Amino acid sequence: MQRRQIVAGFVGAGIVLAGLLWQTDLEAVLSALSQANPLWTVVLFMFACLWIFAWGLTLRTVLSTLDVGISIGNSGIVYSAVVFANNVTPFGQAGGEPVSALTISSVTDTQYEKGLAGIATVDVLNVVSSLVLVFFGFGVYASSFTLVPRVRSIVGTGLGVAVVIIATFVVVWRYRSRLVDPVVGALAGIVASIGGRLPGSASVTKTDVTARIDGFFDHLKNINADRSTLAVALVLSMSGWVLQSVALAAAFRAIGPDISIAVLLFVIPLANLAGFTPVPGGLGAIEAAFVALLVPTTGIDAPTVTASVLLFRAAIYWMPVLVGGTFTAVQVGGTLE
Numbered sequence: 311m312q313r314r315q316i317v318a319g320f321v322g323a324g325i326v327l328a329g330l331l332w333q334t335d336l337e338a339v340l341s342a343l344s345q346a347n348p349l350w351t352v353v354l355f356m357f358a359c360l361w362i363f364a365w366g367l368t369l370r371t372v373l374s375t376l377d378v379g380i381s382i383g384n385s386g387i388v389y390s391a392v393v394f395a396n397n398v399t400p401f402g403q404a405g406g407e408p409v410s411a412l413t414i415s416s417v418t419d420t421q422y423e424k425g426l427a428g429i430a431t432v433d434v435l436n437v438v439s440s441l442v443l444v445f446f447g448f449g450v451y452a453s454s455f456t457l458v459p460r461v462r463s464i465v466g467t468g469l470g471v472a473v474v475i476i477a478t479f480v481v482v483w484r485y486r487s488r489l490v491d492p493v494v495g496a497l498a499g500i501v502a503s504i505g506g507r508l509p510g511s512a513s514v515t516k517t518d519v520t521a522r523i524d525g526f527f528d529h530l531k532n533i534n535a536d537r538s539t540l541a542v543a544l545v546l547s548m549s550g551w552v553l554q555s556v557a558l559a560a561a562f563r564a565i566g567p568d569i570s571i572a573v574l575l576f577v578i579p580l581a582n583l584a585g586f587t588p589v590p591g592g593l594g595a596i597e598a599a600f601v602a603l604l605v606p607t608t609g610i611d612a613p614t615v616t617a618s619v620l621l622f623r624a625a626i627y628w629m630p631v632l633v634g635g636t637f638t639a640v641q642v643g644g645t646l647e
Contacts (some may be wrong), residue, residue: 320589320590320593322377322588322589322594323589323590323594323595324594325594326589326593326594326595326597326598327593327594328575329598329599330594330597330598330601330616331616333343333612334601334612334613334615335445335612335613338613339577339613339616339617339620341484342565342566342613342614342617342618343565343617343620343621344620345565346564346565346617347563347564347565349599350560350561350563350564351560351561351564351621353560353563353564354557354561354564354621354625355562355625355629356623357553357554357556357557357560358553358554358557358626358629359386359629360552361550361552361554361557361605361628362386362389362390362393363385363386363389363549364546364549364553365389365432365436365546365547365550366385366386366387366388366389366390366433366549367382367385367386367546368435368436368543368546368547368550369385369388369392369414369428369429369432370382370385371539371542371546372416372428372431372432372435372533372539372540372543373424373425373428373539374539375533375535375536375539376420376424376427376428376529376532377532377644378418378424378425378428379418380417380418380477384599385419385521387415387637388413388637389634390630390633390634390637391410391634391635391637391638391641392413392429392634393412393630393631393634394630394631394633394634394635394638395404395407395409395410395413395634395638395639396410396585396591397583397590397591397593397627397631397634398591398631398635399589399590399591399632407426407429407430407433407474408426408637410425410429410434411423411425411426411428411429412425413425413637413638413641414428414429414626415640417641421525422522423522423523423525423526424527424529426526427526427529427530427533428463428529428533430530431530431533431540431543432543432547434476434479435540435543435544435547436475436547436550436551437472437475437479438544438547439471439544439547439548439550439551440472440551440579441469441473441476441579442548442576442583443467443548443551443552443579444469444472444575444576444579444580445576446575446576447571447572447573447574447575447576447577448465448576450572450575451570451572451573451576451607454572461603461606461607465580466574467555469580471583472579472580474582482580484612510601518624551575551578551579552575554574554626555571555574555575556571557620557622557625557626558574558578558618558619559571561573561592561618561619561621561622561625562610562618564618564621565617565618565621566614567608567614569604569608569610570608573604573607573608577600577603577604577607580599580603581596581597581599581600581603581607582596582599584598584599591627593627596618596623596627597616597619597623600614600615600619600622601616601619605621
């Protein structure tokens, strides 16, 4: 059933991408891609690797608060597996976190709920750091250019969605005893019932599941208590967004035009909100969001923007799928065996 869902998701993403290319002149897009500068393309992939490494260090820093060790060298590879999980499951991080947690627990030989708490915290930090950069980048852009209504509307909507996400996390965390505890028992009963019927699985009891859920929230408390380490992780998270912005700037240089980093600082986080759509990793939806944001903010024609975005996504989306997917298959597959 999961395979069918993933295949259906990629088919839907392909339809969205085909519609985007049809609207922006496929021939012009392919022509621009065929003339991409090889040197700037290499620079693009280099900064994409640095982005994965920066967020890998963010994960490593967060896990250190739980006494979970992971080497600096391995942190980038592990995070590429996290990106792979997010890129092949619907709803982005929401769909990929369970697989990501399994990979982390397998690599570090630690409890699954520790891995889940770690990657969930990294996702929250990435949202928080993206908001900081959105406000900064948009402020710089607004001080230099006239804001057209379309840009104001898109940015306002994106900021509203991001703020709602953060507010939801804050409310759930602050009032977790009232909101979460009442449903833990019911959820544990359902999980125990399903788990106990799986072929080859050990007996799963409601008490076991409740203990694991409580353990997950205890780990979140431990992470939250170490504010200085979280501050370091937040800086690393922010550096990842900056590296993505530089990577997209390199993609534009590979195709031809220069572009302001300030624009990319708020466009990249906003476009990635489309990753919460029910297609694998937001494939198709994120590309369309980039084009919708970059054409009016840069004044560059749609085919050139589309070609630059597709080149950028080859490094940000497809490279981690290949590298992280291979690592996940070897690491998690061996663990399950």
